[in-house]
Amino acid sequence: MALDKRSFALALARMVKSLYESQVQILEANVENEVGTFAVKKGLAQMLKGGVIMDVVTVEHARIAEEAGAVAVMALERVPADIRAQGGVARMSDPELILQIMEAVSIPVMAKVRIGHFVEAQILEALGVDYVDESEVLTPADEHNHINKHEYGIPFVCGCRNLGEALRRIGEGAAMIRTKGEAGSGDVVEAVRHARAVLGEIRKLQNTPDMELMAYAKKIGAPYKLVQETKELKSLPVVNFAAGGIATPADAALMMQLGVEGVFVGSGIFKSGDPARRAKAIVEAVTHYNDPKILAEISRNLGEAMVGIGISDIPESERMAVRGW
Amino acid sequence: MNIGVLALQGDFAEHLVMLRHLGVETREVRLPSHLDGLHGLIIPGGESTTIGKLAVTYDLIRPLRTFAQEHAIWGTCAGAIFIAKEVYRDQPLLKLMNISIQRNAFGRQVNSFVHELLVPALEQPERPFRAVFIRAPIIENIGQNVSVIAELSNGNNSIIVSARENRFFATSFHPELTKDDRFHRYFLEMVEEG
Numbered sequence: 001m002a003l004d005k006r007s008f009a010l011a012l013a014r015m016v017k018s019l020y021e022s023q024v025q026i027l028e029a030n031v032e033n034e035v036g037t038f039a040v041k042k043g044l045a046q047m048l049k050g051g052v053i054m055d056v057v058t059v060e061h062a063r064i065a066e067e068a069g070a071v072a073v074m075a076l077e078r079v080p081a082d083i084r085a086q087g088g089v090a091r092m093s094d095p096e097l098i099l100q101i102m103e104a105v106s107i108p109v110m111a112k113v114r115i116g117h118f119v120e121a122q123i124l125e126a127l128g129v130d131y132v133d134e135s136e137v138l139t140p141a142d143e144h145n146h147i148n149k150h151e152y153g154i155p156f157v158c159g160c161r162n163l164g165e166a167l168r169r170i171g172e173g174a175a176m177i178r179t180k181g182e183a184g185s186g187d188v189v190e191a192v193r194h195a196r197a198v199l200g201e202i203r204k205l206q207n208t209p210d211m212e213l214m215a216y217a218k219k220i221g222a223p224y225k226l227v228q229e230t231k232e233l234k235s236l237p238v239v240n241f242a243a244g245g246i247a248t249p250a251d252a253a254l255m256m257q258l259g260v261e262g263v264f265v266g267s268g269i270f271k272s273g274d275p276a277r278r279a280k281a282i283v284e285a286v287t288h289y290n291d292p293k294i295l296a297e298i299s300r301n302l303g304e305a306m307v308g309i310g311i312s313d314i315p316e317s318e319r320m321a322v323r324g325w
Numbered sequence: 326m327n328i329g330v331l332a333l334q335g336d337f338a339e340h341l342v343m344l345r346h347l348g349v350e351t352r353e354v355r356l357p358s359h360l361d362g363l364h365g366l367i368i369p370g371g372e373s374t375t376i377g378k379l380a381v382t383y384d385l386i387r388p389l390r391t392f393a394q395e396h397a398i399w400g401t402c403a404g405a406i407f408i409a410k411e412v413y414r415d416q417p418l419l420k421l422m423n424i425s426i427q428r429n430a431f432g433r434q435v436n437s438f439v440h441e442l443l444v445p446a447l448e449q450p451e452r453p454f455r456a457v458f459i460r461a462p463i464i465e466n467i468g469q470n471v472s473v474i475a476e477l478s479n480g481n482n483s484i485i486v487s488a489r490e491n492r493f494f495a496t497s498f499h500p501e502l503t504k505d506d507r508f509h510r511y512f513l514e515m516v517e518e519g
Contacts, residue, residue: 047371
């Protein structure tokens with residue numbers, strides 16, 4: 001069978017890469033390394049700071065996201081807005097799609113598992129994805145327990161609405177936190193509510209005497225040690241991004257000015273009129289979040305934003321942020 | 326002494342904390358005008374494609390190359406990629422340092438690791454440096470005037486993970502993620518040497 005030029009080049013590249021990797025692996029096997037430790041898991045999140053992580057549902061989307069300057073992509077079958085519109089059970093994506101996206105881009109690839117679905121997480125680890133999002137956007141698989149994330153060599157990010165929830169997830173091994181917002185709504189109000197809750201509680205913690213920390217830990221349902229650590233650090237012990245409802249460069253800069261370290265944009269990019277342009281503008285807004293003149297410039301002529309649905313029009317029972325315990 | 330940290334994206338805050346702890350003035354650099362009056366620059370870890378694209382959009386490539394003619398520049402991980410001459414991929418580069426880099430040379434995140442390196446150029450060279458490698462690149466080839474600062478070695482093979490060429494310094498790992506300030510001290514000495 002004759003190979004066309006492109007497939008031949010790809011095959012050659014793979015061969016060179018595998019030869020090269022075998023040499024690296026031989027070397028690695030002979031030195032003592034710490035792999036999959038918490039520092040290493042948290043380390044990748046630190047590299048993502050000041051960046052935008054974009055939901056993508058096709059290889060084409062992934063390339064647009066990378067070209068726009070995304071720091072990572074979240075490989076999904078449906079963006080949250082479509083999950084909301086179409087209903088049904090939302091599960092981990094087809095591994096084939098995830099692998100294709102991993103092959104297509106050089107930036108880290110994340111993928112979602114259902115809350116508590118530790119086998120979906122095992123599968124993603126076997127695929128070698130760079131980060132797992134144990135996400136309320138998918139239909140929960142366990143109504144009481146989240147995954148024990150310490151057991152995995154790859155890092156996890158989890159959503160939260162307040163400090164207690166954030167510290168429970170970190171206690172279970174999450175190496176990165178994102179405030180939940182309301183995914184697929186295009187309404188930033190919940191992202192603001194959750195970011196203000198977490199960051200506000202951390203500020204109040206600074207004025208809480210040490211003697212009251214145990215009672216406070218009990219009240220918010222958080223591990224005592226992590227409450228102590230958060231007070232000492234004056235921040236969460238892991239990187240904290242915002243997510244859920246961010247649709248414009250101004251939304252992204254708003255979250256950054258409130259004090260998060262980067263943003264996830266789900267439906268906001270590929271449900272808009274001109275995804276490539278909007279994606280690039282949001283990336284720039286996260287870098288120049290404190291410069292209104294630049295924000296004004298990059299907000300011009302972006303085309304239609306996603307239509308969205310106001311939070312008050314989403315019945316309590318259909319809200320994703322309430323999933324997670 | 327005033328040291329800038331390129332703050333387009335990545336773990337610039339960690340570098341700033343380390344520099345302030347060492348008592349130097351610092352500045353976040355996002356636009357060309359932010360380079361004025363700086364004595365040296367650190368380019369942090371992050372995503373090299375993101376940093377490169379933002380540098381192009383905000384017209385930083387030429388000012389950074391001009392700055393480099395007289396000042397010391399240190400790149401960690403993505404920063405090392407950004408200052409290299411060759412990375413075998415189509416992405417924006419400063420092309421300052423005569424090294425070629427293989428991106429993600431150890432594989433994906435699941436292969437990220439911490440390794441204790443012995444680095445003769447540092448203070449207390451007998452004390453290992455805990456080097457954090459995150460989806461790390463390696464320095465594949467070095468030019469004539471480039472010296473090796475650190476390598477991973479098993480006796481038979483070795484891989485270069487830090488190198489220096491006069492004012493330019495590259496580490497494929499992240500000293501800013503540790504509490505060990507010896508690499509930052511080393512860079513400040515480079516800046517002082519001019």
